Amino acid sequence: MKNVLVINYSQTGQLADITAQVVAPLRAAGHQVHLETLVPETPFPWPWPIVDFVDAFPECVQLDPPPIKPMAIPANVDFDLVILTYQVWYLSPALPMTAFLQSAEGKRLIAGKPVVTLVACRNMWLSAQATMKRLIAEAGGQLRDHLAFTDQGHALATFITTPRWVLTGKRNRWLGLPPAGVAPEEIRAASRFGRALADALDHNAERSGQPMLTGLRACTVNPRLALSERAAHRAFKVWSRLIRAFGKRGQWRRRPILLVFALYLITLVLTVVPLSLLLQWLLSPLLAPRLARLRAELEQPSGSQDFKLNNYAQ
Numbered sequence: 420m421k422n423v424l425v426i427n428y429s430q431t432g433q434l435a436d437i438t439a440q441v442v443a444p445l446r447a448a449g450h451q452v453h454l455e456t457l458v459p460e461t462p463f464p465w466p467w468p469i470v471d472f473v474d475a476f477p478e479c480v481q482l483d484p485p486p487i488k489p490m491a492i493p494a495n496v497d498f499d500l501v502i503l504t505y506q507v508w509y510l511s512p513a514l515p516m517t518a519f520l521q522s523a524e525g526k527r528l529i530a531g532k533p534v535v536t537l538v539a540c541r542n543m544w545l546s547a548q549a550t551m552k553r554l555i556a557e558a559g560g561q562l563r564d565h566l567a568f569t570d571q572g573h574a575l576a577t578f579i580t581t582p583r584w585v586l587t588g589k590r591n592r593w594l595g596l597p598p599a600g601v602a603p604e605e606i607r608a609a610s611r612f613g614r615a616l617a618d619a620l621d622h623n624a625e626r627s628g629q630p631m632l633t634g635l636r637a638c639t640v641n642p643r644l645a646l647s648e649r650a651a652h653r654a655f656k657v658w659s660r661l662i663r664a665f666g667k668r669g670q671w672r673r674r675p676i677l678l679v680f681a682l683y684l685i686t687l688v689l690t691v692v693p694l695s696l697l698l699q700w701l702l703s704p705l706l707a708p709r710l711a712r713l714r715a716e717l718e719q720p721s722g723s724q725d726f727k728l729n730n731y732a733q
């Protein structure tokens with residue numbers, strides 16, 4: 420029997436549902452799982468009023484979270500494995516996860532431990548995961564596996580369906596576009612990771628230093644999106660610093676510059692993103708070898724291969 424710590428936070432319950440699929444087989448196999456749900460001292464709204472939504476941007480990117488409530492994690496348990504589940508806010512880990520990773524208790528819990536990260540978001544998680552990797556390493560943890568769940572629609576469709584979901588709470592099929600969020604069958608199929616992890620723990624594989632969840636299609640990277648994401652993240656860093664120079668979260672002083680940023684964001688989505696996708700498509704024969712290398716590198720450590728899928732499918 421092993422002790423597993425799972426850190427979770429979810430506004431709609433989507434990430435909580437995926438987490439529950441991973442946790443259930445671990446518990447069924449007899450492992451002790453402590454599931455800790457992070458609670459911000461001031462709750463974030465759902466759905467998000469547009470002003471609050473844009474106003475959260477600078478602190479997300481600058482990793483400056485508001486405080487979370489004290490956690491109820493037993494201090495006397497030496498965890499064998501830590502699973503960090505998070506969603507992406509503005510190409511960064513959502514603020515509650517950032518708060519956990521920066522807290523003294525979070526750092527203590529991760530120090531020296533094997534860590535599995537699990538993300539569920541629209542489709543751009545690479546920059547957020549790079550931040551997670553850095554914060555986990557700084558706390559002395561060892562990132563062993565990464566699982567990525569993304570929204571079911573095409574990248575262009577989710578530019579509409581995800582913001583509609585976040586800003587209105589509506590996620591149904593609309594104007595011929597698929598529902599927002601991760602597909603229900605993907606959520607159910609997340610239990611394969613719980614079964615594989617239970618097996619790994621039974622064989623002490625968490626101590627091996629190797630990934631435990633390869634061959635299960637853990638994370639698939641679209642390298643074309645990766646290039647756009649890198650450019651956007653660089654721009655986000657500049658904008659977030661600029662907006663913070665005007666004032667703190669919630670202050671009226673920074674509203675005008677937030678409006679300029681919002682207009683910039685909309686223009687970016689309507690012009691630069693489709694243009695860069697078109698350009699990459701036209702150049703794809705030339706870019707192919709570079710993109711293939713980039714994809715293999717970014718899918719580390721768990722990868723997109725599926726050679727073990729049959730062993731752990733329901």
Ligand SMILES: Cc1cc2nc3c(=O)[nH]c(=O)nc-3n(C[C@H](O)[C@H](O)[C@H](O)COP(=O)(O)O)c2cc1C
Binds near residue numbers: 432435506510511
């Ligand atoms: C403030 C905010 C910013 C977001 N930014 C991104 C983003 O940059 N990339 C992305 O893929 N998803 C983004 N999302 C979508 C979330 O990652 C997630 O899919 C959604 O909020 C549902 O998660 P939950 O219900 O489990 O909390 C954002 C959501 C919010 C609320």
